[in-house]
Amino acid sequence: MTQQKTILRALAGETLPTPPIWMMRQAGRYLPEYRATRAEAGDFLKLCYNPELAAEVTLQPIRRYGFDAAILFADILLVPQALGADLWFVTGEGPRLSTITSQSDFNKLSDKDNIHETLNPIYETVRILRGALPDETTLIGFAGMPWTVATYMIAGQGTKDQGPAHALKAEHPAVFDALMDRLTEATIEYLSKQIEAGAEVVKLFDSWAGSLNAADFQKYAVEPARVITQALKERHPGIPVIGFPREAGDGYIGFAKATGVDCVALDNSVSPEWAAKHVQVDGCVQGNLKSSHMVTGGQALVDETRAIVKAFKNGPHIFNLGHGITPDADPENVQLMIDTVRGG
Numbered sequence: 001m002t003q004q005k006t007i008l009r010a011l012a013g014e015t016l017p018t019p020p021i022w023m024m025r026q027a028g029r030y031l032p033e034y035r036a037t038r039a040e041a042g043d044f045l046k047l048c049y050n051p052e053l054a055a056e057v058t059l060q061p062i063r064r065y066g067f068d069a070a071i072l073f074a075d076i077l078l079v080p081q082a083l084g085a086d087l088w089f090v091t092g093e094g095p096r097l098s099t100i101t102s103q104s105d106f107n108k109l110s111d112k113d114n115i116h117e118t119l120n121p122i123y124e125t126v127r128i129l130r131g132a133l134p135d136e137t138t139l140i141g142f143a144g145m146p147w148t149v150a151t152y153m154i155a156g157q158g159t160k161d162q163g164p165a166h167a168l169k170a171e172h173p174a175v176f177d178a179l180m181d182r183l184t185e186a187t188i189e190y191l192s193k194q195i196e197a198g199a200e201v202v203k204l205f206d207s208w209a210g211s212l213n214a215a216d217f218q219k220y221a222v223e224p225a226r227v228i229t230q231a232l233k234e235r236h237p238g239i240p241v242i243g244f245p246r247e248a249g250d251g252y253i254g255f256a257k258a259t260g261v262d263c264v265a266l267d268n269s270v271s272p273e274w275a276a277k278h279v280q281v282d283g284c285v286q287g288n289l290k291s292s293h294m295v296t297g298g299q300a301l302v303d304e305t306r307a308i309v310k311a312f313k314n315g316p317h318i319f320n321l322g323h324g325i326t327p328d329a330d331p332e333n334v335q336l337m338i339d340t341v342r343g344g
């Protein structure tokens, strides 16, 4: 059957006259309706595990803006929780987890096949969404990549330079590698269930890929992305995969070929002109407007949006930000970005 959804057409390699558009963290605190539903749920994690309310916040930006894709509302840190880590969020600060710093910490984690009891509500959210989304809107599922998720599991929180994870990798490589393998296996099972429930695309978030040196980038970013993508495509032929090795720099070159992902998501550290030449040659790219434009707006937003559309116009492109929209963004600037992409 000929594919009609614009996101799926771009992911299949088609160059469209107007790039389809969605936005990282499009369901989030910059929207008053999100804040209201989060308050109704109680807190962020309760919202993630409440299928009705998680589906509701996923739909809010679709109703308000008519984005071409909806991204499942959940978090990359639900997988560590499903593996047995304690997880909580400190308001204004971010996530906290029990730490993994030794073989005995690792031994307490559960097996990849035991994650679904915790994660079943997420699959239910996906099922609700497939029934509720407009026909033209693509549903994107996602997971964190092993390296990025491991940085939080090892440190027990977000860190500037991922120091504790680099230290475990250097000092206890067997524990580190076992954790990477467990996360790789669990991610395959988790994404597989999302796809069975109705996710039409999956995105792999490797937010801290940029802190790996060239050799480690191959071993701990490229190789897990290749293994996960291959396993998903074997089980679910044709499932499109978006890879996001954030701040990979030159590591973006050849990433799609080396991993088998259908699209490479770009952060702001690369110019669209450079990325068109070095990354889009291999297929679809996604990105890469600076999210600060959603705060500042104005002519700079319009000019930069037009420059990105222009730079990528000769190949498959999905318009997006280079990272998630921030809570201080103005919802009207999001509309201005969409109007500029769609209206020129």
Ligand code: CP3
Pocket: 023, 024, 025, 026, 027, 028, 029, 038, 044, 071, 072, 073, 074, 075, 076, 077, 093, 094, 095, 142, 144, 158, 205, 207, 324
């Ligand atoms: O994009 C979407 O709208 C889908 C949902 C989504 C969330 N987190 C919701 C969320 C996705 C895809 C993520 C990914 C995620 N989560 C990443 C990778 C992408 C990135 O941002 O680099 C990471 C590193 C996390 C872990 C995480 N979750 C952190 C560090 C934080 C705290 C920082 C913050 O923004 O507050 C979260 C919380 C979080 N995840 C929020 C949302 C909407 C804010 C929670 C709230 O409502 O208070």
